[in-house]
Amino acid sequence: MNMLTSAAAIAAASTPLEFGRKDGGAEPDIKALQTQLEGALNTVKAAAEEFRAKAASGEQISNSAKEKADEALTKLTEIRGEITELSQKLAQGRRGEGDPALKSMGEQVGASEAVKSFAENGARGTIRIPIEQKAITSASVSAGALSRPERLAEIVSLPMRRMRVRDLLMPGRTNSASIEYPKQTSRVNNAAPVAEQAEKPASSYTWTVATANVRTIAHWVPVSRQAMDDTPQLESLIDGELRYGLDIVEEAQLLLGDGTGQNLYGLIPQAVAFAAPAGITAPGATGNGSVDMLRLAMLQAELAEYPATGHVLNPIDWAIIELSKDTQGGYLFANPQQLAGPTMWGLPVVPTQAIAQDKFLTGAFNMAAQIFDRMDTEVLISSEDRDNFITNMLTVRAERRLALAVKRGAALVYGDFGRV
Structure with missing residues (x-):
């Protein structure tokens, strides 16, 4: 055959x-x-x-x-x-x-x-x-309606930034629209040893009343009633997105708010500028001037009687510091095999994109400022906004109210690494 x-x-x-x-x-x-x-x-x-x-x-x-x-x-x-x-x-x-x-x-x-x-x-x-x-396709002459996409339960969201600046500050609450507090502006201390029956020297102190107004951070989004009813997860997703939107604006306001209009008066505008204290010269042996400047900023705050409790850096600047190596290629300030949190000179480092690259803020944050929450984050849904009733729409609104009282600006040191 x-x-x-x-x-x-x-x-x-x-x-x-x-x-x-x-x-x-x-x-x-x-x-x-x-x-x-x-x-x-x-x-x-x-x-x-x-x-x-x-x-x-x-x-x-x-x-x-x-x-x-x-x-x-x-x-x-x-x-x-x-x-x-x-x-x-x-x-x-x-x-x-x-x-x-x-x-x-x-x-x-x-x-x-x-x-x-x-x-x-x-x-x-x-x-x-x-x-x-014969190929099986989604055309009507082949698989047709039998070919259906697989729907995953997980909804893929955009990334969210971690908020940590608030954790550096002292918390508080208020039931008022503003916070008033006496703030000392000068101190002349003439205390001295005196002889018996001699006139005692007089010292001088000055206080002023400072005010921190409660500000509102808010936004809203329109949603159709059908979308809310048909997708059970949508309500919680919108709730999370709205809350995150408030968080990211709050962090920027805590750091950079200029106090005008409805802005908070933030930490950086009230901080003192970095100036290397007299009588010390950084040896520069590390090959990374940023590390030396952070230590000198800690010294500047300590000489002002405000021992520093942390650093705020842009993530790029923190990565530059962690990648510093010696002449043998060994890491100076990081151990890739360890999972320890970011620290520098024994203080926690808060990397956040809310601060610009090449800038840093070092200080005694818990002594420098206090947050007063007037209203925690509130998310409300209403069908009575404008023409919502006749268009079958819903308005979802989120807002929070808070005040920031920077009581001791001298406890904060703001500087520039000078690389950019």
């Missing part, structure tokens, strides 16, 4: 079963079968009516009538079988010439020119036979 004969055998074995007549005769026409079916049904119906009438009158049913009825039922069953097989064949689609997509794999192998050439050349070596297959 040569390879061509073998391929033909494979094709014959792979050919799907045909529906229709099994005796090799011509396949009946569907209309003819319908006519035959109607005739058989009428014969069976007439026999049934005849049997019913005779049974009602008590007459006996002859054997010839029974045989005639049995013959009609047998014919009816055969016609139904042929119609069923023909319908199945039509549903599958008649395989015509020139339609390789409907040929079986065996037929494609047998008809392959590569197989014929392989057999004619003595069946030596190896051949590749391309098998054409």
Whole structure:
């Protein structure tokens, strides 16, 4: 048996079963079968009516009538079988010439020119036979509605910044619209040893009343009632997004607010400028001047009697410090194998993009300022805003109210690394 004969055998074995007549005769026409079916049904119906009438009158049913009825039922069953097989064949689609997509794999192998050439050349070596297959797509002629995207439960949100500046400050609460507090502005200390009955020296102190007004940070978003009802997670997602929006603005206000209009009066505008204390020169042996400046800022705050409690840096500046290396390539201020929090000179470092690159703020934050929360974050949903009722919309609003009292600006040192 040569390879061509073998391929033909494979094709014959792979050919799907045909529906229709099994005796090799011509396949009946569907209309003819319908006519035959109607005739058989009428014969069976007439026999049934005849049997019913005779049974009602008590007459006996002859054997010839029974045989005639049995013959009609047998014919009816055969016609139904042929119609069923023909319908199945039509549903599958008649395989015509020139339609390789409907040929079986065996037929494609047998008809392959590569197989014929392989057999004619003595069946030596190896051949590749391309098998054409019908692709399943999302088109209506293929998978159609059966191909549906998979919906994941998780909703992918944009990244959110970690807020940590508030944690550096002393917390507080108020029920008023503003905070007033006496603030000492000068101190002249003339205390000295004095002789008996001598006049004692007088010292001088000056205070003023400072005010920190409560400010409101707020925003809102419109949402359709249908969207809120159809997506159970949407309400909590909007709540989280609105709260985050307040947080990111609050952090910027705590650091940079200039006190004008409805802005808070923040830490940096009230801090003292960095100035290296007299009598000390940084050796610069580390090769990173930023580290020396942070230590000198700590000294500046301590000489003002406000021992520093932390540093605020831009993440880029903190990365520059952590990547500092010695001449042997070893890290000076970081150990990549440890998971310790960011610290410098024993104080916590707060990296935040709320402060500009190349800037730093060092100081005694808990002594320098205090936050007074007037109203915690409140998220409300209303259908009574403007034309919400007739447009079936909802307004979701979030707001919080707070005041920032910077009581000791001298406890904060703001500087520039000078790299940019």
